[in-house]
Amino acid sequence: MWVLGAWMADAALRAGSGMSWAQEMSSALVWTGITLALIALARHPRLERRTGMQWIAIHLNAVAAVIVARAFFIYATDPWLTWYPAPPEFSAVLMSSARNNFIGTWLLIGVAHAIVQFQRAQASARRIAELEAVLATARLHALRAQLNPHFLFNALNSVAEMVHRDVDLADRMLVSISELLRESLSSDQQQQRPLRNEIELVRNYLMIEKIRLGERLEVDWQLDECCLDVPVPVLILQPLVENAIVHAIARRREPSVLAICAKVSGNVLVIEVANPTAPGEAPARGAGIGLGNARGRLQLLHGDQAQLTRQHTCDRFSVELRVPMPEAGRQAA
Numbered sequence: 001m002w003v004l005g006a007w008m009a010d011a012a013l014r015a016g017s018g019m020s021w022a023q024e025m026s027s028a029l030v031w032t033g034i035t036l037a038l039i040a041l042a043r044h045p046r047l048e049r050r051t052g053m054q055w056i057a058i059h060l061n062a063v064a065a066v067i068v069a070r071a072f073f074i075y076a077t078d079p080w081l082t083w084y085p086a087p088p089e090f091s092a093v094l095m096s097s098a099r100n101n102f103i104g105t106w107l108l109i110g111v112a113h114a115i116v117q118f119q120r121a122q123a124s125a126r127r128i129a130e131l132e133a134v135l136a137t138a139r140l141h142a143l144r145a146q147l148n149p150h151f152l153f154n155a156l157n158s159v160a161e162m163v164h165r166d167v168d169l170a171d172r173m174l175v176s177i178s179e180l181l182r183e184s185l186s187s188d189q190q191q192q193r194p195l196r197n198e199i200e201l202v203r204n205y206l207m208i209e210k211i212r213l214g215e216r217l218e219v220d221w222q223l224d225e226c227c228l229d230v231p232v233p234v235l236i237l238q239p240l241v242e243n244a245i246v247h248a249i250a251r252r253r254e255p256s257v258l259a260i261c262a263k264v265s266g267n268v269l270v271i272e273v274a275n276p277t278a279p280g281e282a283p284a285r286g287a288g289i290g291l292g293n294a295r296g297r298l299q300l301l302h303g304d305q306a307q308l309t310r311q312h313t314c315d316r317f318s319v320e321l322r323v324p325m326p327e328a329g330r331q332a333a
Contacts, residue, residue, distance in 0.1 A: 003039075004032045023081050030073050034066055034105075038112040059109055066105045071097035158212045169211050176208045191301065195262060195269070196228040198237045202260070205238055209245050215255055217245070222261040230269045230325055233297045237271065240319050243291065244275040248317060252278075259318075269325050274318035291319070298323070 011024035019027075041047065041062060050058065071094040074083050084093075159177070162170040210217055241260065249256040259274040291308065298306040298321075305324040311317070 003035050004028075007032045007035070020081070023083070026077065026081060030070070034069065035108055035112065038062065038066075038105075038108055039115055042109070042112040042116040059106075062109065063102060063105045066108075067097045067101050068094070070101050158208060162212055173208050173211055176204060176211075179204060191234060191297075192231040193234055194229045195232050195237075195271075198232055198235075199223065199228070199262075201235070202238050202241050205241065206258075209250075213245075213250060216252065217249055218255060218257045220257050220259045222259065222263075224263045227262050227264045227269050230264075230323070232269070232271075232323055233294075233301055236294055236297065236321065237273070239291070239294055240271075240273040240321070243319070244273055244317075248275045248277060252276075264325070267325050269323045271321040271323070272318055273321075274316055276315055277312070277317050278315070294321070 007028040008025070011028035015021050015024045041058075047055065047058065071090065074097065075088070075090050075093045078084055078087065156177070159170050159173050162173055206217075206219055210219075237260075241258070244258055249258060256276050259272070261270075261272040261274075263270050291310075295308045298308055302324055307320075307322040309320050309322075311320065
């Protein structure tokens with residue numbers, strides 16, 4: 001349609017400059033067919049495998065075919081469209097077609113190849129974007145799959161510690177772990193869900209740790225109601241809480257307060273998990289699975305718009321998570 005429109009526009013602009021309207025329109029239709037044929041030739045897969053001389057030979061034949069086709073069209077339609085004052089010889093029409101169409105056909109070949117290359121570039125860009133999306137999804141699934149065995153390993157370690165002290169409490173912990181795993185796996189392949197679901201998951205996890213740590217663990221929840229429906233990556237909060245407990249609170253003898261804060265700041269959801277540290281005490285370093293996993297998924301889902309930062313002062317260690325809010329979440333907030 002674009003090729004036909006271009007030739008019709010060209011015919012309309014040139015109408016009255018020595019040729020009749022019928023001659024211009026009929027010529028435009030012929031050139032439309034020729035142009036589409038040259039585009040089909042430029043798109044042919046075998047043409048890419050030809051050498052330079054073969055490529056030139058093929059297009060020389062195409063130019064010759066166009067010259068002959070135009071000459072035959074002029075000669076055959078002359079009785080109706082009156083291209084010549086008197087009926088011409090076919091040889092004269094052929095020579096005139098060669099003079100008038102040789103350079104123009106080569107220009108059309110260049111245009112046809114430009115169109116085909118542009119279409120291929122667009123198709124290639126779409127394929128690359130699709131492959132990047134598939135790769136990002138696969139990496140997200142891999143990162144999420146990494147969390148479940150990691151969490152299960154730590155939770156079962158907690159049960160193993162409790163078995164030697166209180167069998168009934170260990171039994172309660174196993175029941176809680178089963179509920180926690182069922183909830184964490186219930187969202188199937190979704191990569192994000194409302195913050196309130198993540199909070200519920202963390203509450204179940206803290207119930208287990210509270211049984212194990214007793215009075216050594218207190219939790220200070222500071223949650224703004226307006227941010228509970230904001231979507232966040234699945235299992236993004238629990239590894240941060242787990243790090244605070246495993247690498248800080250569980251190693252302390254005195255009671256410790258775990259602070260979990262969620263609020264809206266402008267167009268960003270800010271989540272902070274903080275735990276106390278002794279003066280001069282460096283934060284313990286684990287395998288880095290929790291924080292590394294969270295940072296990787298944030299990068300894949302939100303790019304540079306999301307951040308995960310750590311801060312350590314003389315008596316406090318915190319991890320801050322900043323997630324951009326979608327438009328619906330901004331209006332609700």
